[in-house]
Amino acid sequence: MIDAVTLLTIVLMAGVTYFTRIGGYVVLRNRTLSARATAVMEAAPGCVLISVIAPAFVSSNPADLLALAITLIAATRFSMLPTVLIGVASAGLLRHFIG
DSSP: OOOHHHHHHHHHHHHHHHHHHHHHHHHTTTSOOOHHHHHHHHHHHHHHHHHHHGGGGGOOOHHHHHHHHHHHHHHHHSOHHHHHHHHHHHHHHHHHHTO
């Protein structure tokens, strides 16, 4: 059973990630964006996800480090959604089997 603090943390992280994605579009909805500004707006969600997984780089847990390596390899081959799914699945399975 998941405790309330963990659930609240997950919900808040999801909310911040979502609002980071749409926030810029809401603020800039009445403006015409250049190609460069559009590219920055599309890169923002990836930057947020990197900040969420960055602490895994300093982990001493072998399962987390291996899952991170798998995710990095997947990121070179796939788009964002499959990479995230592969990362979550590999982390879950490796934590279950390796500890």
